[in-house]
Amino acid sequence: MPDPSHPKHARTDHDILDVIRRRWSPRAFDPDADISADELHQLFEAARWAPSSMNEQPWRFVVVHARRSPAAFAALIGTLTPRNQEWARLAPVLLLVAVRSTIEKSGHPNPHAWYDAGQAVGFLTLQATDAGLAVRQMQGFDPGLARDVCQVPEPFEPTVVIAVGRVGDPERLAHEAHRTAELQPRQRRPIGEFVFDEVWGRSLRTG
Amino acid sequence: MPDPSHPKHARTDHDILDVIRRRWSPRAFDPDADISADELHQLFEAARWAPSSMNEQPWRFVVVHARRSPAAFAALIGTLTPRNQEWARLAPVLLLVAVRSTIEKSGHPNPHAWYDAGQAVGFLTLQATDAGLAVRQMQGFDPGLARDVCQVPEPFEPTVVIAVGRVGDPERLAHEAHRTAELQPRQRRPIGEFVFDEVWGRSLRTG
Numbered sequence: 512m513p514d515p516s517h518p519k520h521a522r523t524d525h526d527i528l529d530v531i532r533r534r535w536s537p538r539a540f541d542p543d544a545d546i547s548a549d550e551l552h553q554l555f556e557a558a559r560w561a562p563s564s565m566n567e568q569p570w571r572f573v574v575v576h577a578r579r580s581p582a583a584f585a586a587l588i589g590t591l592t593p594r595n596q597e598w599a600r601l602a603p604v605l606l607l608v609a610v611r612s613t614i615e616k617s618g619h620p621n622p623h624a625w626y627d628a629g630q631a632v633g634f635l636t637l638q639a640t641d642a643g644l645a646v647r648q649m650q651g652f653d654p655g656l657a658r659d660v661c662q663v664p665e666p667f668e669p670t671v672v673i674a675v676g677r678v679g680d681p682e683r684l685a686h687e688a689h690r691t692a693e694l695q696p697r698q699r700r701p702i703g704e705f706v707f708d709e710v711w712g713r714s715l716r717t718g
Numbered sequence: 719m720p721d722p723s724h725p726k727h728a729r730t731d732h733d734i735l736d737v738i739r740r741r742w743s744p745r746a747f748d749p750d751a752d753i754s755a756d757e758l759h760q761l762f763e764a765a766r767w768a769p770s771s772m773n774e775q776p777w778r779f780v781v782v783h784a785r786r787s788p789a790a791f792a793a794l795i796g797t798l799t800p801r802n803q804e805w806a807r808l809a810p811v812l813l814l815v816a817v818r819s820t821i822e823k824s825g826h827p828n829p830h831a832w833y834d835a836g837q838a839v840g841f842l843t844l845q846a847t848d849a850g851l852a853v854r855q856m857q858g859f860d861p862g863l864a865r866d867v868c869q870v871p872e873p874f875e876p877t878v879v880i881a882v883g884r885v886g887d888p889e890r891l892a893h894e895a896h897r898t899a900e901l902q903p904r905q906r907r908p909i910g911e912f913v914f915d916e917v918w919g920r921s922l923r924t925g
Contacts, residue, residue: 521767523763523767524759524763525756525759525760525763526760526763527760527763527764527767527845528737528764528844528845528848530735531764531767531841531844531845532767534767534769536769548922548923548924549732551922552731552732552909552922552924553732553733553734555909555912555913555922556730556731556732556733556734556909557734557735557738559906559907559909559912560728560730560734560738560739560741560904560906561840562741562743562843562855564855564857566905566906568906568907568912570912571912571913571914571918572912572913572914573913573914573915573916573917573918574913574914574915574916574922575916576915576916579923580915580916583916583917622832622857623832623857623877623878625829625830625832625833625836626832626833626835626836626839626877626878627836628833628836629832629833629834629835629836629837629840630836630837630839630840630843631840632833632837633768633836633837633838633840633841634738634840634844636769636837637735637738637841637844638734638735638738641735648769648771650771650829650830661914661916661917661918662917662918662919663918664918670830670833671830671833697767698773699766699767699773699775700766700775702759702762702763702766705762705766705775705777705778705779706762706778706779706780706781707778707779707780707781707868708780708781708783708787709780709781709782709783709787709790709868710780710790710868710869711778711780711868711869711870711871712869715755715758715759715762715781716755716786717755717759
């Protein structure tokens with residue numbers, strides 16, 4: 512439900528889609544709130560329709576379910592940085608995202624593979640938000656270990672690990688900084704710092 | 719307006735957000751349908767709230783408006799491949815996306831900069847769809863030329879050029895293949911080809 516007073520909902524200067532406004536990246540997941548197979552399929556259907564360079568669709572996902580695959584889940588948790596392990600172990604589902612680093616037909620490098628995967632995960636994340644789920648993405652993991660754990664073949668590259676679930680109780684988090692972050696407003700640069708008009712550094716005209 | 723019979727709207731196996739279902743990448747833009755400053759600000763507000771590794775927000779946008787900045791617009795068109803030039807010259811606005819390739823505080827490389835920019839552009843694209851606008855992204859451009867044209871400093875990297883506008887008449891496109899593509903259903907891999915369960919190659923369980 513939209514809640515204008517929610518501390519993690521974006522305070523925007525211009526109206527935006529409600530799923531974008533409400534999306535945030537929690538660390539506190541509810542380990543008892545499972546994700547259904549239907550919900551997972553919706554997430555991947557959303558990712559599926561993202562655009563990509565030459566329609567390569569370089570993204571791949573390995574789903575590791577805490578309850579159904581406890582050994583694989585523990586192994587994937589083991590690829591994370593210690594700080595990420597502490598909170599991510601309570602998520603009901605982890606996803607390993609891998610991208611094909613080469614163009615399928617030619618075998619040439621695909622410099623936009625990671626960029627395209629970002630869009631697919633962005634779509635997945637907004638679909639999750641719409642379903643009352645939340646997503647936190649991690650670059651803090653060992654890609655070589657994750658390759659072994661999930662048996663990712665060349666020329667695919669492990670890119671991020673994603674926790675998916677429902678928001679849980681911040682008090683279950685081990686670190687005070689993590690508990691506090693669950694309630695602090697999100698911060699972003701103002702538009703004037705990242706959007707320029709015609710050439711770098713010139714402010715976007717408002718009329 | 720949602721139109722279930724629109725040839726470019728996704729034919730999905732699972733329900734997804736309407737803005738994801740309706741998003742597609744046209745080549746035929748209406749050169750007479752301008753984009754307002756308010757609309758542009760909404761697009762960047764949506765991009766602004768995308769997640770990024772360590773909240774680096776590595777994305778930057780240079781807005782080049784066909785009517786307001788005709789010389790700069792022609793110069794940016796000149797960085798595109800000949801095939802992209804043919805259709806993109808009718809778009810009312812082009813955006814050059816550049817990413818900061820290094821972490822701001824440490825100066826170390828940021829391997830997730832392009833991935834994060836993909837998410838920001840994904841959010842921008844869905845915001846555009848919601849506003850009745852359309853977006854086509856291009857990797858077919860000369861990044862070195864685009865750097866010069868838009869005065870992109872190091873350590874930023876030109877990543878994609880984006881056309882934004884309202885969908886126009888396919889008959890104005892020069893190439894038959896481009897005209898046809900405006901009406902052909904979009905194609906994607908089935909979920910079974912890019913989502914795996916626990917390990918690479920194993921099908922996602924449905925129950």
